[in-house]
Amino acid sequence: EAGVAQSPRYKIIEKRQSVAFWCNPISGHATLYWYQQILGQGPKLLIQFQNNGVVDDSQLPKDRFSAERLKGVDSTLKIQPAKLEDSAVYLCASSPRQGGYGYTFGSGTRLTVV
Amino acid sequence: SQQGEEDPQALSIQEGENATMNCSYKTSINNLQWYRQNSGRGLVHLILIRSNEREKHSGRLRVTLDTSKKSSSLLITASRAADTASYFCAPTHTGGFKTIFGAGTRLFVKA
Numbered sequence: 001e002a003g004v005a006q007s008p009r010y011k012i013i014e015k016r017q018s019v020a021f022w023c024n025p026i027s028g029h030a031t032l033y034w035y036q037q038i039l040g041q042g043p044k045l046l047i048q049f050q051n052n053g054v055v056d057d058s059q060l061p062k063d064r065f066s067a068e069r070l071k072g073v074d075s076t077l078k079i080q081p082a083k084l085e086d087s088a089v090y091l092c093a094s095s096p097r098q099g100g101y102g103y104t105f106g107s108g109t110r111l112t113v114v
Numbered sequence: 115s116q117q118g119e120e121d122p123q124a125l126s127i128q129e130g131e132n133a134t135m136n137c138s139y140k141t142s143i144n145n146l147q148w149y150r151q152n153s154g155r156g157l158v159h160l161i162l163i164r165s166n167e168r169e170k171h172s173g174r175l176r177v178t179l180d181t182s183k184k185s186s187s188l189l190i191t192a193s194r195a196a197d198t199a200s201y202f203c204a205p206t207h208t209g210g211f212k213t214i215f216g217a218g219t220r221l222f223v224k225a
Contacts, residue, residue, distance in 0.1 A: 035215075042117070042202055042215035043157065056212060091156060098211040102147065105156040 002026065004106035006092050012112045018080035021109045025073070025094030031055075032069055033103065034077050035091040043091055049075065050098055082113045117214035118146070118186075118203035124220045133190040135219040137203030138183075146179060147204045147213070148188050157202065160188075195225040 005024040013019050025032050030051050035043035046065065048055040051072040060067065064083070069075040079086055089110050093103040118137045127133055137146070145164045149157040163170045163179045163186065170177045176189040186205075190197055200218040207214070 040217075042217045045212065045214065048212075093157075101145075102159045102162055103149075103157075103213070104159065105149075107156045 004092055004094055004104050006090075006106035006109055008109055009107065010110050010112075012114060013082055015084055015113050016081040018078065019082055019111060020076050020078045021090050021092075021111075023075045023077070023092030023106060025075070025092070026104055029094035029096055029104075030072070031095045031098050032075050033093045033095075034067055034075070035093065037089045037091055037108070039088070046077070048098075055098065079111075082111075084113050087111055087113045118205045118216040120201070120203055120216045120219040122219060123217070124222070126222045126224065127193055129193060129195055129223055129225050131193055133193050133197070133221055133223070135188045135201050135203075135221070137186045137188070137205075137216065139186075139203075139205040140184060141205075142208045143181070143205045144208050144211070145206050146177075146186050147206070148175075148177060148186075149202045149204060149215075151200045151202065151218070153199070160201075190221075193221075193223045195223050197221060198223045 032049045034046040037043045046060045047057040047067045049069040052069045067077045089108040091108045093105045095103045118139045121136045147162045148160045151157045161172050174191045179186045202215045202218045204213045204215045
């Protein structure tokens, strides 16, 4: 079974620039999550999709972050404009259904904002 | 807070010893999961225990859950240097199905 694919692996941008991350979940997984993990902390949930609908985006800074999941498969997370404090690893995860049933995480995108 | 809170924050042991990590949470849960994260890598799912279960085993891992105390523990027996990683508990709360990660326990196993 192929895992969760994320790209790019690394990205360095200047503050106020924009950046986009891509995630391809495991085939057939209805639920997709984006987490932000700042160095030394646990992953923080940004947004949760069920198929192509948003289930929870209460922690997403909507003035600068946006996410979509077209056709209930791939997803993109965008930051515009980026701030220094956005430097983190952005992790995508998927699971067959809601309810916390064993997420599979991708390797993440490490973003550095300078 | 809905997140799990792990204790201790860091743990250093010798190879062959057992490692115990604890997790506490504050609201009702559907299940609770434990994940491992090696330095610079993604999180790997270790084990899931449902709210109606009290204990679960997987290889050298043993997880317990006490819903009356809102706590869980992860025991790694006969630890190896390769077990060096951060371990996170992630309770999934009833109602919203939110899974919130704690700050983790950093385990260092000395060879």
